[in-house]
Amino acid sequence: MNEFELIQKFFTRSACAQGGENIFLGIGDDCALLQIAREQHCAVSTDTLVSGVHFPENAPAFLLGQRALAVATSDLAAMGANPIGFTLALTLPELSTQWLQAFSEGLSTMALRCGIPLIGGDTTSGPLSMTVTVIGAVLPCQALVRSAAQSGDLLCVSGALGAAAAAVPLVLGEISSKHLSEQSLEQLLNAYWSPQPQLALGQFLLGKAHAALDISDGLLADCGHIAQASGVSLHIEQERVPVACAAQQLLGVDAALQCALSGGDDYQLAFTLPATQLLTVQQAFPTVQVIGRVCAGSGVHLMDRAGQVVPQVYSGYQHF
Known part of the structure; x- marks a missing residue:
């Protein structure tokens, strides 16, 4: 042939x-x-x-x-x-x-x-x-770009994070899935092999959201692209980051959180949104959650419950 x-x-x-x-x-x-x-x-x-x-x-x-x-x-x-x-x-x-x-x-x-x-x-x-x-x-001037975030915006994500990164050791056969329910195992493997592009949400956000990107290299790393392109700082509240339940069942709470923050391969959307648009977006897409806010300054800052910066050793996937 x-x-x-x-x-x-x-x-x-x-x-x-x-x-x-x-x-x-x-x-x-x-x-x-x-x-x-x-x-x-x-x-x-x-x-x-x-x-x-x-x-x-x-x-x-x-x-x-x-x-x-x-x-x-x-x-x-x-x-x-x-x-x-x-x-x-x-x-x-x-x-x-x-x-x-x-x-x-x-x-x-x-x-x-x-x-x-x-x-x-x-x-x-x-x-x-x-x-x-x-x-x-x-449409011209309607595309969601990384450079349009505005101080005062809410920082949102389209759904739970960390499942795809948590699934990697399963895909590679490095750990056992015996303690997982069949449903949790399916959720993890689907997150890795069959991520669902958030096309409907992206189109719905036109004219509502200011900046957006898809989370491929990790939440912290990708939010850094918005911060740099827009000339702002993003403050992420660690307690509000939605972590996939199946990832927590497989790896434990702390390791699953690290997957959500820096593991990547989620292909959920992270976007900045005026507070006045939040209810409209969440009514149409209930999985959307606020995880922080856009502020003056630069960089991405992960904050704990007390408002203190949480040090991060690894922020996301690097190709080189």
Whole structure:
């Protein structure tokens, strides 16, 4: 099977490649052709996942297909963009029809869930890796950016944190899950393998929130990006950080809290919001919680119940 036969069999015919309202021409030509309204901006983001770095070398292909697309699509959610399509550049160490079938099914499952079709890409031989580029649309001057936080804003997160990071030792087989309930185990593994991009919330926050991003490298590290870009300080109240119950059951309260603060891979949204908008947002998305506030100054400050700064040795994932 050559490259073009591979693409035709496992991707062109897959459920995720069957067009969309903004797709004028999809897979099969030198370029895809997209229809984007003149009054909209095009949002584009690229993520690369490498075997042994971002996922275990023996990762199940179906779950890997889901994860690869989810983590990339989360960037569109962070901007409040409406998904249009995505491309996939896939590097394979060997040609396995069984692996490709499972991977394409996982990819399609997440694509249909997020409403984002596959519009093109590339395949090549080499160490297993995948690069996903997502494309979306958002109205001019409406996108949620990191540089718009304002002193006095509330700092919010879209849901509980720490489950994905807590799941890593389970995924790697480093610890036992015998003491976990079946429900807790499922929650942890789903958080790692099938994160849910917060697309609906991101679009709802347009015109309401000031700044936003998705939590990929850890709450403290990612909030640092907002603080730096906006020229403000973020004060996070440790007691208010929502920690996934399943993470606490697996690791204990303290270790689970550290996962929530610096573990990463949550793909929840962190955003700053005027207090007047909080009730509206929480009525529509009840899992949204306030964890702190935006102040004058610089940096991210984790505060204890007494209002004292909590020292942090490790703030988040670093690529280098």
